[in-house]
Amino acid sequence: MTTPLLPREHYLNIRYGILSWLLTKDHKRIALLYLISVTAFFFLGGFFAVLIRLELATPAGDMVSSDTYNKLFTMHGVIMVFFFLIPSIPAVLGNFLIPMMIGAKDLAFPRLNLLSWYIYMLGGTFTMWAVIVGGVDTGWTFYTPYSTAASNTNVVATGLGVFITGFSSILTGLNFIVTIHRMRAPGLTWFRLPLFVWAHYATSLIFILGTPVIAITVLLLAVERGLHIGIFDPALGGDPVLFQHLFWFYSHPAVYIMVLPSMGVVSEVVACFSRKNIFGYSFVAFSSLAIAVFGFLVWAHHMFVAGMSVYAAMIFSFLSYAVAIPSAVKVFNWTATLYKGSISWQAPLLFVFGFLGLFTIGGMTGLFLAALAIDVHVHDTYFIVAHFHYIMVGGAIMGYMAGLHFWWPKITGRMYPEGWAKFSALVIFIGFNLTFFPQFVLGYLGMPRRYHAYPEEFQVLNVMSSAGASILAVGYVIPMVYFLWSLRYGRAAGPNPWGATGLEWTTQSPPLTENFPMTPVVTEGAYEYSKREMRVV
Amino acid sequence: MPAPPGAVHVHDAHAHHPALQHQFETMGQQLESATLGMWLFLVTEIMFFGGLFMAYLLYRVWYPVAWAEGSLELDILLGGVNTVVLIGSSLTMALAVRAAQTGFPRATVNYLLVTMALGLTFLVIKGFEYAHKFETGHVPGPNFHFEGPHAQQVEIFLSLYFAMTGLHAVHMVIGFGLLSVIAWMAYRRRFSPEWYAPVEMAGLYWHFVDIVWIFLFPLLYLVDRAHHFV
Numbered sequence: 194m195t196t197p198l199l200p201r202e203h204y205l206n207i208r209y210g211i212l213s214w215l216l217t218k219d220h221k222r223i224a225l226l227y228l229i230s231v232t233a234f235f236f237l238g239g240f241f242a243v244l245i246r247l248e249l250a251t252p253a254g255d256m257v258s259s260d261t262y263n264k265l266f267t268m269h270g271v272i273m274v275f276f277f278l279i280p281s282i283p284a285v286l287g288n289f290l291i292p293m294m295i296g297a298k299d300l301a302f303p304r305l306n307l308l309s310w311y312i313y314m315l316g317g318t319f320t321m322w323a324v325i326v327g328g329v330d331t332g333w334t335f336y337t338p339y340s341t342a343a344s345n346t347n348v349v350a351t352g353l354g355v356f357i358t359g360f361s362s363i364l365t366g367l368n369f370i371v372t373i374h375r376m377r378a379p380g381l382t383w384f385r386l387p388l389f390v391w392a393h394y395a396t397s398l399i400f401i402l403g404t405p406v407i408a409i410t411v412l413l414l415a416v417e418r419g420l421h422i423g424i425f426d427p428a429l430g431g432d433p434v435l436f437q438h439l440f441w442f443y444s445h446p447a448v449y450i451m452v453l454p455s456m457g458v459v460s461e462v463v464a465c466f467s468r469k470n471i472f473g474y475s476f477v478a479f480s481s482l483a484i485a486v487f488g489f490l491v492w493a494h495h496m497f498v499a500g501m502s503v504y505a506a507m508i509f510s511f512l513s514y515a516v517a518i519p520s521a522v523k524v525f526n527w528t529a530t531l532y533k534g535s536i537s538w539q540a541p542l543l544f545v546f547g548f549l550g551l552f553t554i555g556g557m558t559g560l561f562l563a564a565l566a567i568d569v570h571v572h573d574t575y576f577i578v579a580h581f582h583y584i585m586v587g588g589a590i591m592g593y594m595a596g597l598h599f600w601w602p603k604i605t606g607r608m609y610p611e612g613w614a615k616f617s618a619l620v621i622f623i624g625f626n627l628t629f630f631p632q633f634v635l636g637y638l639g640m641p642r643r644y645h646a647y648p649e650e651f652q653v654l655n656v657m658s659s660a661g662a663s664i665l666a667v668g669y670v671i672p673m674v675y676f677l678w679s680l681r682y683g684r685a686a687g688p689n690p691w692g693a694t695g696l697e698w699t700t701q702s703p704p705l706t707e708n709f710p711m712t713p714v715v716t717e718g719a720y721e722y723s724k725r726e727m728r729v730v
Numbered sequence: 731m732p733a734p735p736g737a738v739h740v741h742d743a744h745a746h747h748p749a750l751q752h753q754f755e756t757m758g759q760q761l762e763s764a765t766l767g768m769w770l771f772l773v774t775e776i777m778f779f780g781g782l783f784m785a786y787l788l789y790r791v792w793y794p795v796a797w798a799e800g801s802l803e804l805d806i807l808l809g810g811v812n813t814v815v816l817i818g819s820s821l822t823m824a825l826a827v828r829a830a831q832t833g834f835p836r837a838t839v840n841y842l843l844v845t846m847a848l849g850l851t852f853l854v855i856k857g858f859e860y861a862h863k864f865e866t867g868h869v870p871g872p873n874f875h876f877e878g879p880h881a882q883q884v885e886i887f888l889s890l891y892f893a894m895t896g897l898h899a900v901h902m903v904i905g906f907g908l909l910s911v912i913a914w915m916a917y918r919r920r921f922s923p924e925w926y927a928p929v930e931m932a933g934l935y936w937h938f939v940d941i942v943w944i945f946l947f948p949l950l951y952l953v954d955r956a957h958h959f960v
Binding site for chain 2: 297298299300301302303363367368370371372374375376401402403404405406408409410413416420421422423424429430431432435438439707712
């Protein structure tokens with residue numbers, strides 16, 4: 194077998210100047226701009242998490258004051274949710290892959306795509322400014338009337354950052370939907386699309402339907418704070434529960450913005466490394482749409498103790514159970530795909546195994562929370578914190594890591610070191626569970642979230658959690674190091690190192706600026722592994 | 731829809747329209763993409779205004795009396811004139827798109843200029859209405875004052891009035907800027923029956939902004955007029 198060499202000309206070496214990056218309209222280069230930015234925000238958000246876990250290593254609130262602690266968990270949440278998790282897979286992997294997967298030269302609106310990155314950076318700058326001049330302490334949920342009448346921190350600057358960044362999500366979602374409708378290669382029918390594309394279509398629907406609502410909500414919050422008008426302040430005749438409704442109308446579907454793209458990655462990786470067609474293609478495809486639709490009808494399960502009508506609560510409880518069905522359909526279908534597959538234990542698949550286990554635990558505990566009585570018991574405790582970290586970190590970030598490893602050879606043209614990648618997958622899995630599983634127990638025993646001190650009997654579990662967090666941090670630093678290392682020293686990957694199906698693997702790695710030498714013609718479904726030789730390089 | 735089979739080979743000899751961007755195969759595909767993109771953008775706009783309409787609905791149910799009092803403070807004559815002005819501008823906008831589509835560039839420019847003039851008229855009248863609110867102290871905030879038992883709730887009504895009509899006015903200003911660019915391009919003969927997508931996109935946007943006003947006018951100005959003939 195001959196060793197592959199990097200192609201002579203590709204999208205990375207065609208031009209080198211700084212302006213060739215800052216003014217690029219190439220979706221692949223924009224994806225890399227996003228990759229660098231979201232990685233920076235990820236480590237910044239992680240830094241705040243480290244400080245939180247350090248404080249919680251001892252029962253006494255001895256490291257930072259309670260005010261500082263409020264700022265730490267707020268900044269952790271705001272940065273991780275709005276500036277890392279939401280843009281992560283769509284803006285990095287989706288941007289890079291969707292045009293390639295559908296055989297197009299670019300997204301439908303390349304200039305809007307670049308604009309969306311600038312908007313994201315502008316929003317990030319506002320929020321960073323708020324952090325530097327003193328932070329914000331409302332929690333990432335900005336609940337009124339605290340955020341408008343009581344807090345004396347930088348609520349408006351942070352809110353503006355979130356408002357602005359929202360428009361980058363809207364533009365990305367709009368671009369994806371138009372691209373998927375109008376730019377598919379000849380022969381690429383809807384049911385031949387990779388499931389990654391279906392997942393991003395569903396995500397984009399949430400982007401365009403949900404994000405404008407949070408934008409107007411944050412705008413009203415800023416107006417109320419600036420002019421002391423009672424839109425949400427009960428002392429002035431307003432309704433704080435209206436804020437919660439509007440906030441969660443976006444912010445609950447936002448969870449599906451985080452996890453649906455991850456599910457798209459899982460579908461690709463599972464099929465590739467078990468060398469099988471995906472089990473129940475159309476069920477997996479439609480379950481993405483079902484999650485997007487149902488996801489808009491469950492928001493008030495965040496508000497069961499907010500004084501809502503009990504009948505409304507019952508309906509939202511029922512609908513929250515219903516949304517578990519399409520999620521479970523996916524998990525069962527992936528498992529059935531693996532069944533009797535010819536499995537190769539590569540690092541992307543290890544991350545996907547992590548996703549399957551952790552997402553299942555996160556989803557099952559979500560059912561506890563959808564039950565009205567149990568929700569009253571564990572509301573605002575560490576049980577919730579553990580639950581949503583199992584979805585957002587165990588689900589979304591595991592999928593993101595799987596996708597980064599799977600497509601790294603396509604993005605850079607070079608292989609990452611497989612041994613180290615497997616090792617980091619293991620470290621992340623162990624560190625994650627040690628961090629967050631004790632928090633389920635803590636919450637069930639009654640430890641509330643968002644306090645910097647706690648009774649002594651909770652210390653053992655908190656120390657376990659803090660120890661796990663340090664292992665988890667190591668697990669995230671290792672890939673950072675070997676990905677950078679592989680840029681120079683990784684072995685050239687060749688067009689298709691995994692022997693995967695999918696149009697993106699039919700072209701050179703890294704691809705040409707125009708992706709394909711000529712527009713491909715599609716004649717078969719997305720996962721025809723049975724027609725391929727059974728070999729992974 | 732996938733590109734038609736005839737467009738498979740990218741680098742063949744036939745000449746491309748100068749306005750065809752490199753990522754598209756045909757002008758038809760480009761126009762369809764732009765149209766779909768614009769409609770999706772308008773969907774996001776509906777959701778954006780939707781949050782305000784939700785707040786309006788809630789407080790209208792909670793505070794019907796204050797809503798009636800607040801609504802009577804608005805000038806129904808100026809609001810009515812503005813409604814007519816905006817509907818008129820939608821007509822001239824539609825005529826501009828039609829003229830571009832059928833290849834009459836001078837008519838396109840003229841209709842666009844009339845549309846812009848009507849848009850400006852709307853904004854000027856709106857400006858007078860706002861100025862009057864400042865004079866009477868009916869602007870929400872620290873200097874707000876209103877006689878009557880429901881002052882606080884009327885302030886919420888007027889907050890929503892300013893938020894909704896203000897956001898609408900911002901959209902009008904953006905639309906005015908958009909139309910100036912389009913009118914300039916039309917004046918430079920940049921459009922033809924083969925390519926007039928920007929005129930059509932600007933038209934969709936303009937009509938959307940009009941329709942928002944068609945909802946705002948009855949909800950804010952007419953909400954309780956049935957009991958109080960002027």
